Amino acid sequence: MQDEPEVVVLRLGHRPGRDDRMTTHIGLTARALGADRALFVGDASQSRETVDDITARFGGPFEAEVIESYRPVIREWDGVVVHLTMYGERVQDVEADLREAHAEKPVLVVVGAEKVPFDVYEEADYNVGVTNQPHSEVAALAVFLDRLFDGRQLDREWDGADRRVVPMETGKRVVDPDE
Numbered sequence: 001m002q003d004e005p006e007v008v009v010l011r012l013g014h015r016p017g018r019d020d021r022m023t024t025h026i027g028l029t030a031r032a033l034g035a036d037r038a039l040f041v042g043d044a045s046q047s048r049e050t051v052d053d054i055t056a057r058f059g060g061p062f063e064a065e066v067i068e069s070y071r072p073v074i075r076e077w078d079g080v081v082v083h084l085t086m087y088g089e090r091v092q093d094v095e096a097d098l099r100e101a102h103a104e105k106p107v108l109v110v111v112g113a114e115k116v117p118f119d120v121y122e123e124a125d126y127n128v129g130v131t132n133q134p135h136s137e138v139a140a141l142a143v144f145l146d147r148l149f150d151g152r153q154l155d156r157e158w159d160g161a162d163r164r165v166v167p168m169e170t171g172k173r174v175v176d177p178d179e
């Protein structure tokens with residue numbers, strides 16, 4: 001989020017056709033819940049376009065990028081690398097340390113799709129489980145970002161939107177953002 005060290009989500013192992021929707025949802029969740037950028041590995045240009053389109057309509061800043069290889073990103077990351085995995089340390093045990101680290105340094109949050117190569121576990125500064133049960137990378141990312149930002153992301157402001165949703169008890173209202 002603005003005025004804080006950046007948080008970047010790295011999505012591994014995109015399989016065209018199989019992972020398209022999940023990869024898009026990783027990007028949308030990263031954007032909505034406070035991350036600054038998403039990196040999609042592989043042939044994920046459709047996901048990037050969808051995320052860019054949402055950012056153009058509903059605001060940013062948020063960047064989505066397609067990259068060829070994740071290893072240089074992890075290896076050269078100048079900050080903290082967090083890999084979300086059901087085998088990791090419990091998020092409730094490490095969240096305070098991670099918030100403290102994020103006050104000083106950028107955080108790279110790595111999420112998988114299929115089997116994650118072991119070097120990712122080794123290169124990560126933290127392997128973190130959102131429960132130690134198998135579920136979804138989108139769910140894990142959402143809970144993790146909420147813990148990292150401690151709820152602050154729910155109040156963030158959006159720049160450059162061409163529309164704003166007015167929260168309502170019932171019904172839908174979308175207005176000009178300057179209204």
Ligand code: SAM
Binds near residue numbers: 087110114116128131
């Ligand atoms: N079977 C794969 C493996 O062993 O690496 C993981 C498949 S899972 C559907 C895809 C991704 O969801 C994982 O790479 C991880 O990032 C995330 N994930 C699933 N369950 C999780 C959990 N309990 N905590 C954190 N992340 C989780």
